[in-house]
Amino acid sequence: MPAYTTADIRNILLAGHGGCGKTSLADAMLFESKTIGHKGSPATGNSTSDFEKEEKEHKHSIYSSVLHADHAGKRINIIDTPGSPDLVGAAIACLPAVETVAIVINAASGIEVVSRRIWDAAKAQNLPRAIIINKIDSPEINLESLVEKIRQTFGGECLPVNLPAKGGKAVVECLLNTEGEADFDTVRRCHAAMLDSIVEMDENLMEKYLGGEEPDYNALHAPFEKAMDEGHVVPILFTDAKSGAGVVELLDAIAKHFPSPEEGNPEPFMIGEGENEKRYNYNNDVRAPLLAHVFKVTSDPFVGKLAIFRVHQGRVTGQSQIFIGHNKKSIKLGHVFHLQGKDHKEAPEIIAGDIGAVAKIEDIHPNDVLHDDHALDSVHLQALNYPTPMYGLAITPKARGDEQKLSGLLTKIAEEDPTFKWHTDRQTHEVVINGLGELHLRLILEKLANRGLHVDTKPPKIAYRETIQQKADGHHRHKKQTGGAGQFGEVFLRVEPLESDSPHRKSKGGSGLEIVNEVFGGTIPGQFIPAVEKGIHDLIDQGVVAGYPLQDVRVAITDGKHHPVDSKEVAFRTAGKLAFKDAVLKAKPVLLEPIVNMEVTVPEDKMGTITGDLSGKRGRIQGTDILPGGMAQVKAQAPLSEVMQYQSQLKSVTGGQGSFAMELSHYDPVPPQVQQQIAAQYKPKAEEE
Ligand SMILES: Nc1nc2c(ncn2[C@@H]2O[C@H](COP(=O)(O)OP(=O)(O)OP(=O)(O)O)[C@@H](O)[C@H]2O)c(=O)[nH]1
Ligand SMILES: [Mg+2]
Structure with a gap:
């Protein structure tokens, strides 16, 4: 048994704009809690969190990393994430692993793009939030106006639980204290504002409080975390990762007030598929069947594959026989680990609420659910909302014969990074990679180079698309008579743009194509309709204007002719494609x-x-x-x-x-x-x- 229970765990995601000090803060939390004896720093290359080669070179986080600090009898799991807007996918992927998202804001530069994005993503996922204002020791900053700005941007529920003091060299706690010197505002006022909000979570407490009674400060955990769950309170905390100011107070607040895995808001797990899909309410009891979600997979050329998971229900040990999603075959994990950056320490078990890892199991992929009960075969997490990778680059290996290796590596990278995609261009036969921005793709190319694969790049390609602007009819008769059996198929159809609210539209999550069969009296026999549809799909991928995929089109197959002997699937496929092309060309096609x-x-x-x-x-x-x-x-x-x-x-x-x-x-x-x-x-x- 670990020395802690589910109720003793706190899972915190550190996210926020690049350079705000998340990694320094994570290192400071490990040091100030005495979990680690030295204070690492990304700037000097000895950070526990930024341990990958590329991270040390760039002096920035590139991947998420899992750490833990033991403080005040609590196990605090910390996930440090990269802050570049290009790498925001790494933070989004880890949302389902935590109860609390801490948005770190740089005191010197204020609210930035990524702070806002992460706020939105955490809120959409119904996750309790906290705000950490870091670098409070910086010269010429106005923290009072920053707090005001935060409240204007994110809402009045953002309330300080501590305030900077001694010119940013220290902080003073405001919930448990009523007196003290602060650099701005007053402890008394912050204390009252925080308490006013928290007591609203508990009628009994509220009554006593309004009656003028001082609350029992040791009994505030439940209403505080409930206020966080409901988004009624978003605590603001001040730190300086460099000097260490406010770091112990941050650890204290996490241990005392923040939700444990038994509290917080449940992650949106679903069971069943299609129309039968419904919410799956798991239960964080360690005795219940295992339910663990893999939120990150890394492959290291030396260590091999490492799958990092959060246990939501039950427990898992190295001896556990588990299933991966629908797989019928059970596997034994062998060993399970707790992570501290690159170090993994074998753990006797990983209990509900905790984060663990397993090495060298090739069948485990990101987003997989690990369980030990066939009743949970179809349990899965509701899809996360990632930004669309639209920044493209065409690449070719410098060395001949490396094509196979390239596609192997790209497939691996795409599996680990949900915002990276690649494909082979149909026209040019070049490999095109897509990411969120220039930096994202540059890092991917570096990763390839580090694995011995050097590529030439071509000017970026834009992912254009095509669509039509009006209704039009199309027709094609395919007839071939060469020697023996002939080919015959004739198709009439009509195309029109999909309405702006059609669920088939790409922007509404549809496929961008709706096909309706309006053929009357069997002029195209039923068994050939799929062939006509295939022909339509053939053209969808090719487009008509400049070779880009067509989207947001409704096609009605209206009429046709067949021949009792010569009608074949291939004939109707060709006729379908060319009738569709005929119609699209008349329907004012445009490039998007x-x-x-x-x-x-x-x-x-x-x-x-x-x-x-x-x-x-x-x-x-x-x-x-x-x-x-x-x-x-x-x-x-x-x-x-x-x-x-x-x-x-x-x-x-x-x-x-x-x-x-x-x-x-x-x-x-x-x-x-x-x-x-x-x-x-x-x-x-x-x-x-
Ligand atoms: N003065 C001061 N500098 C800090 C503080 N925290 C971090 N820094 C410095 O700010 C720079 C960026 O810090 P990081 O911890 O790498 O920031 P990050 O948020 O992890 O950045 P990304 O990983 O790129 O998103 C480094 O040079 C740190 O030494 C702080 O509290 N005060
Ligand atoms: Mg970092």
């Missing part, structure tokens, strides 16, 4: 391009240059904002094709002081002259009839 939301942060005096430049790139400015510290933020929408090289453009305009983030907003038709240019470069292969 990805439009991205951009947030650009630059020194205030460069704001005019940036807005002017973006307008020249077919961008639409949506707002500007002055930030603390002489910086300004520009929000805009622009076509991805115009801002593919924004990284280097921004660098040259701002002398390296600017930063930006972008994500897919939607697809829009490209201007006609741009469509002409792209279509002119497209040389379709001759249609083989």
